[in-house]
Amino acid sequence: MHTSLDHLFPNQSGTIETIEAGPELGRRMAALGLRPGRRIEVVRTAPLKGPMQIRIGHTELMIRRIDAAKICVNLVA
Amino acid sequence: MKRIAILGMPNTGKSTFFNRLTGAGARVGNWPGITVDLLAAKILLGGSMVEMVDLPGIYNLHGFSDDEQVVRHFLESQAVNGLVVILNASQLDRQLALLLQLRALKLPMTLVLNMSDEAKQLGIKIDLAELARSLDMPVTLISAKYGQGFESARHAIEHIVQHHPAARLADTAGLSQDDRIEVELDRIVSGSVSTPITLPPDITRRLDRVLLHPWLGLPLFFITVFLLFQLVYGIGTPLQDGMNWGLEQIKVDLLQPALVHAPLPLRSFIEDGLFDGIGTVMSFLPIIVVFFMFMAIIEDSGYLARAAYLMDAIMARLGLDGRSFVMQLMGFGCNVPALMGTRVMRSRALRLLTMMVIPFSLCSARLQVFLFFTTAIFAPRAAAMVMFSLYLMSFLMAFLTALVWRGKYRSVEPLLLELPPYRFPTFRQLIAQGWQQSQHFLKGASGYIVGGVIVVWALTHYPFNVPPASPTTLAGQLADFMAPLFQPLGIDRLLSVALLFGFIAKEIVIGALAVIYGAGQGNLGGIIAGKLDWVQAYSFMLFTLIYTPCLSTVAVLKQESKSWWFTALAVGWPLGLAWLVSFIFYQSARALGW
Numbered sequence: 001m002h003t004s005l006d007h008l009f010p011n012q013s014g015t016i017e018t019i020e021a022g023p024e025l026g027r028r029m030a031a032l033g034l035r036p037g038r039r040i041e042v043v044r045t046a047p048l049k050g051p052m053q054i055r056i057g058h059t060e061l062m063i064r065r066i067d068a069a070k071i072c073v074n075l076v077a
Numbered sequence: 078m079k080r081i082a083i084l085g086m087p088n089t090g091k092s093t094f095f096n097r098l099t100g101a102g103a104r105v106g107n108w109p110g111i112t113v114d115l116l117a118a119k120i121l122l123g124g125s126m127v128e129m130v131d132l133p134g135i136y137n138l139h140g141f142s143d144d145e146q147v148v149r150h151f152l153e154s155q156a157v158n159g160l161v162v163i164l165n166a167s168q169l170d171r172q173l174a175l176l177l178q179l180r181a182l183k184l185p186m187t188l189v190l191n192m193s194d195e196a197k198q199l200g201i202k203i204d205l206a207e208l209a210r211s212l213d214m215p216v217t218l219i220s221a222k223y224g225q226g227f228e229s230a231r232h233a234i235e236h237i238v239q240h241h242p243a244a245r246l247a248d249t250a251g252l253s254q255d256d257r258i259e260v261e262l263d264r265i266v267s268g269s270v271s272t273p274i275t276l277p278p279d280i281t282r283r284l285d286r287v288l289l290h291p292w293l294g295l296p297l298f299f300i301t302v303f304l305l306f307q308l309v310y311g312i313g314t315p316l317q318d319g320m321n322w323g324l325e326q327i328k329v330d331l332l333q334p335a336l337v338h339a340p341l342p343l344r345s346f347i348e349d350g351l352f353d354g355i356g357t358v359m360s361f362l363p364i365i366v367v368f369f370m371f372m373a374i375i376e377d378s379g380y381l382a383r384a385a386y387l388m389d390a391i392m393a394r395l396g397l398d399g400r401s402f403v404m405q406l407m408g409f410g411c412n413v414p415a416l417m418g419t420r421v422m423r424s425r426a427l428r429l430l431t432m433m434v435i436p437f438s439l440c441s442a443r444l445q446v447f448l449f450f451t452t453a454i455f456a457p458r459a460a461a462m463v464m465f466s467l468y469l470m471s472f473l474m475a476f477l478t479a480l481v482w483r484g485k486y487r488s489v490e491p492l493l494l495e496l497p498p499y500r501f502p503t504f505r506q507l508i509a510q511g512w513q514q515s516q517h518f519l520k521g522a523s524g525y526i527v528g529g530v531i532v533v534w535a536l537t538h539y540p541f542n543v544p545p546a547s548p549t550t551l552a553g554q555l556a557d558f559m560a561p562l563f564q565p566l567g568i569d570r571l572l573s574v575a576l577l578f579g580f581i582a583k584e585i586v587i588g589a590l591a592v593i594y595g596a597g598q599g600n601l602g603g604i605i606a607g608k609l610d611w612v613q614a615y616s617f618m619l620f621t622l623i624y625t626p627c628l629s630t631v632a633v634l635k636q637e638s639k640s641w642w643f644t645a646l647a648v649g650w651p652l653g654l655a656w657l658v659s660f661i662f663y664q665s666a667r668a669l670g671w
Contacts, residue, residue, distance in 0.1 A: 024140065024489075024491065025493070027136070027137045027139065027140050028136055028142075028491050028493050029493065030137070030174070031140070031171065031174060032495065035259065043285075046291065046389065046390055047390065048390035048391070049390060050386070050387075051386055051390075053289065057168070057170050057171065058199065058201075059168055060495070060497075061493060061494065061495055062382070062385065062386040062492070062493070062494045062496055063493055064393070067491060067493065
């Protein structure tokens, strides 16, 4: 199922398909391991529409939902 | 002089490596056009003196963040003999990308893989020989924290220095070209790094389950900051008092007897100007050392990044983040270390906005003034309410300032923060932090502080043949001149001279008032209660709360921002705000017939 990262719930994971971020955010994402083809897992989300904690490889990150919406993922059941 | 630059991603232990390699001799270097502090140290390597420069952590050589621009600017303008690239051994799958970009600079390079201990724990195996072969450069595996592998890392750097004796600039084509390195990255990683497919459930995840819990996380965060505050100031404040006591002893037992026969102006200058200036600087040292030792724990542990995660939903609306909030709260003890602590935020705009906000935190020095005034003027029940209203005002002014200035100091850097595994720094790392930051404060701020104290001394003591701070001194004349400004606030001439003293440090305001009113500290309360009604007193407290916290704060604002314009704004804005708030309060209270 195709969706964007911000729609994933904690403990769901997916494979990154495309990233539609500007050059600046896109570069930072790539440097932190967010690249198409990579497997990504949502660890937990902060309350009050706060950021998400995600895991990619050995890296854990916080990402704001607005930025997570720019990452299209293929949901892994 | 040979020069080697140390580069790497954030959270790779780059500074720990630098500190261990160079010892305690690091200095903040002066590089044209660079607005962040770069540590540099000269060490003897392979028979020649080499200057090691610790560049800020970057994610991407072609990125747009402030640190990434600083690194590019440095590499464009400073010739180096070579680069040492530090990467986290357990995250090579993404971090090697930086090395591949740096290779395009065509500078001699060596790769140092740090955190060998963590990689081992995670079961990650790295074929060093294969990695060195495919990268065509020496690779060493170290643990900067525990000091393992430094011998071979030193050898690799010596090798560069000996084989590339001439420093040169980076190939600028490599600074701008956008590269397709992903295929190469994957090829090298799959050829030399083996990673277990499933991660063992480690301590970090178990801790995060509690500390980042959706509902427990925030209460735990507040408890943590509260404990941190209690520890820093519970240990730091008695040390500060001890320092002040020691300085007073030196003044009374050594300085004053030695100056007995000196002419009065000289004696006054040395005792009340120069010595008090130096004393003001010294009195901050214990707090700064203790503050940064605890900050190193909270930062290196990875909890500060988690504070950003926990507070982001609230702070993002103010244009700040959770780390700003931690520093703002720490400012309630003392603004000076809190301002220096903003350095953990790497975006300059975010730092500057946080630095605008922190001085509104009601620090312990201002608390002394307010406690004195409220006990002198208000009944005990009312006094508690007054204190509460002042704390409320402190937060209100901070949020107002953030809202007003968030447009000008808007952070354009994406908030995509790494949440590194929980790590506990070694005692050695704590000492290094405390030492470096106090050195930094002494070098960066002490000149301004001593200078400022001397200026205020001159204002309040000249001419020398009249009592200090009396109407005929320069300060008294200044108060006359400023009277039209302060009259609408209910602040009379005597009190406005006290505000001038308060510019040096709020601790001395009460002592200054005693001098101004010609009273002992014992009966000062009674005199003030007789001269001021509560509206005047509250107006004075509001002004004292909001205007410049102290000279040392101003000096640190300049030291940290490296901008006179920003410093002027960070002094002018609260001054204007203080006037406005006091004016509104005083005039409305009087209009209501109080």
